[in-house]
Amino acid sequence: MSTSNKDRAIKFLELASGGHVEEAYSQFVSQTFIHHNAWCDAGRQTLKQGMMDAAAACPHQTIRIHQVLEEGDRVMTHSLVKPSPEHQGIVVVHILRFSEGMIVELWDVVMVVPEHRAGDVDGLF
Numbered sequence: 001m002s003t004s005n006k007d008r009a010i011k012f013l014e015l016a017s018g019g020h021v022e023e024a025y026s027q028f029v030s031q032t033f034i035h036h037n038a039w040c041d042a043g044r045q046t047l048k049q050g051m052m053d054a055a056a057a058c059p060h061q062t063i064r065i066h067q068v069l070e071e072g073d074r075v076m077t078h079s080l081v082k083p084s085p086e087h088q089g090i091v092v093v094h095i096l097r098f099s100e101g102m103i104v105e106l107w108d109v110v111m112v113v114p115e116h117r118a119g120d121v122d123g124l125f
Contacts, residue, residue, distance in 0.1 A: 003101070004070065005073070005074075005075050005096075005098040005101070006068055006070040006075050008028055008075075008098065008101065008103075009068065009070075009075040009077060009094070009096050009098075009103075010065060010068060010077070011024075011027070011028070012024050012027070012029070012096075012103060013063055013065065013077060013079065013094065014063060014065075015028075016051050016055075017061055017062065017063035017081060018055075018061070018062075018063075019055035019059060019061070021048060021051045021052045022052075024051075025048050028102060028103050029044060029048075029102065030044075030099065030102040030103060030104045031044065032044075032104060033047075033103060033104060033105070033106070034105045034106070035047045035105075035106050036105070036106065036107045036108075037107075037108055047106075054083075057083075058083040060083075060084050060085060061081065061082065061083050061084070062081070062082050063079050063080070063081050063082075064079060064080045065077050065078070065079045066079060066080065066125045067125075073097055073098050073099065074095060074097050075095070075098070076093065076094065076095050076096075077092075077093070077094045077096075078092075078093050078125070079091070079092050079093075079094070080092075080113075080124075080125070088112070088113040088114070088115055089113045090111070090112050090113065091110070091111045091112075091113060091124050091125075092109070092110050092111075093108065093109040094106065094107070094108050095107040095108075
């Protein structure tokens with residue numbers, strides 16, 4: 001049975017968010033990986049270390065993936081990341097590009113969920 005890039009993206013995010021960063025990277029991230037994010041330095045190792053630091057600082061972090069879309073070599077996820085159970089959460093959109101079953105490029109868009117939301121009739125998901 002073949003695994004889709006959608007399945008790979010979900011598994012990568014679940015492993016990395018659950019503190020299994022080394023396993024997530026060895027299974028799913030290409031050595032030529034590119035990360036597009038204005039808040040951290042470029043490179044595979046920089047993001048990997050950031051994820052490892054976050055896992056150590058937030059051992060009870062969870063991710064709930066609400067939507068996943070796959071088109072061609074790209075997968076987009078729309079998720080709620082909670083660093084701790086009491087945290088309001090962080091909405092994250094990940095866009096992952098795959099080549100030969102490995103993540104070669106990643107974009108992430110982040111919005112911290114405010115404690116008090118005005119006019120949030122429709123919700124974030």
